[in-house]
Amino acid sequence: MVFDAIDKRLLEYLQQDSKQTNKELSLKLDLSVTAVYERIKKLEREGFIDSYVAIVNKEKIEKDFVVFCHVKLVQHAQDYVIKFEKAVTSLNEVLECYHISGDYDYLLKVIVRDMPSFREFMVKKLTTIDHIGSTHSMFVISEVKHSTAINF
Amino acid sequence: MVFDAIDKRLLEYLQQDSKQTNKELSLKLDLSVTAVYERIKKLEREGFIDSYVAIVNKEKIEKDFVVFCHVKLVQHAQDYVIKFEKAVTSLNEVLECYHISGDYDYLLKVIVRDMPSFREFMVKKLTTIDHIGSTHSMFVISEVKHSTAINF
DNA sequence: ATATTTTAAGAAAATTATTCGGTTATGGTT
DNA sequence: AACCATAACCGAATAATTTTCTTAAAATAT
Known part of the structure; x- marks a missing residue:
């Protein structure tokens, strides 16, 4: 399994905003939608990505x-x-x-x-x-x- | 704006796994897909949800x-x-x-x-x-x- | 009790994710 | 350098999901 510079950039983007569509990511990475999809699946499968979560605002829920x-x-x-x-x-x-x-x-x-x-x-x-x-x-x-x- | 017990549960679920589909959430919350959709949009709009992110495995990328x-x-x-x-x-x-x-x-x-x-x-x-x-x-x-x- | 607003539902439309078959790069071997 | 095996990629087709729209039911206020 090779983890290259594109995977690195992909992880950076997903750490910033995991709700981006594969199309958006494909434009940023200059790849096809399918290539992005398969790279993400690989990163999930191999354990590079632990989970996807929503970050909630502490102040809003008065737990700050x-x-x-x-x-x-x-x-x-x-x-x-x-x-x-x-x-x-x-x-x-x-x-x-x-x-x-x-x-x-x-x-x-x-x-x-x-x-x-x-x-x-x-x-x-x-x-x-x-x-x-x-x-x-x-x-x-x-x-x-x-x-x-x-x-x- | 009312923030009720259902919103609370919804935030709990989304904090655990933000990649769940609205259909899955609708089953857990006993609501329609549309109702879940609109509640999520409301939570995003009102600032309860700051962002959605991927959590990456520190060991895997050798930054641990x-x-x-x-x-x-x-x-x-x-x-x-x-x-x-x-x-x-x-x-x-x-x-x-x-x-x-x-x-x-x-x-x-x-x-x-x-x-x-x-x-x-x-x-x-x-x-x-x-x-x-x-x-x-x-x-x-x-x-x-x-x-x-x-x-x- | 009636009007107004909010919440919810199902169906339709739009967008996105996923699969598939075929093609092009890549790395290692002879 | 030619060969094979493997991995990565692409575009198109399909499946699934999100988003919009219309209408109905609750809830709230007048």
Whole structure:
């Protein structure tokens, strides 16, 4: 399987707007509609494209209170880690969770409605998970840049 | 404009998979194809849906070295802030940038190929921006959860 | 209770995606 | 350089989907 410069450009376009028609893409890439179609199918089949999603506006649905939470575990025994990761994954306020290097073990991206909701989330959900040592919250004052597109 | 429970479910479905046909959605929502069509158009028009994008697999394109960078400015005069935000936004390794509360001013999500590329990014790009006081990098060991869908 | 507006439905039209058969490039082998 | 095998491409035909249109039913206001 060869992944060439045209595939690269195609992915760039699709990361920007996945609702473009194959005809539009065929003009940009100087290919036939069929060639574009088959390249897209190949990229989907081979796993280059994970999914197609709609990006919704946080403000509009009043879920625009974003907080990054650092979490440290008391111990790092494997079953503690597994349990924590499973628990945190199931929380729908947690959109992202990363195991990271540094002073803390994890970095979580949490999205809720407002500060009271955040308190509720911390008290009733996050800190009820076993083996959490400490947490540290960083509130997002403003989103300067937010893109889902990976540049080559 | 009313945003009801059906719209909510519709957004949930579209955040999961935006390539579903209106017919599939009409079955899930127990509506006609036209009703689904018009609701989607309304959500797009009113700004509930920002865009439709393809999510590409980082590993596949060998851009899966993810780093969160804290950045502190030397001063917070408005023109320093504006310049920094503009400069950082233009860097295509920086997918996300947040102005945050706490010890540091900004949190950046950086995606590159590997550690050498990261070093290159830090030395040649990030730290050449004016007025940066200090930085602190947290390397992602593993991505436990990564979703673009906001839950209601 | 009546008028007005919104929402929904089915059918028709327009556009788009997908399949198909044949052709042209590409890479490797002799 | 000629050969084969494979992959990529194209245009046309078909299938599926989106979009428009017309009308009917709810919901809301007068």
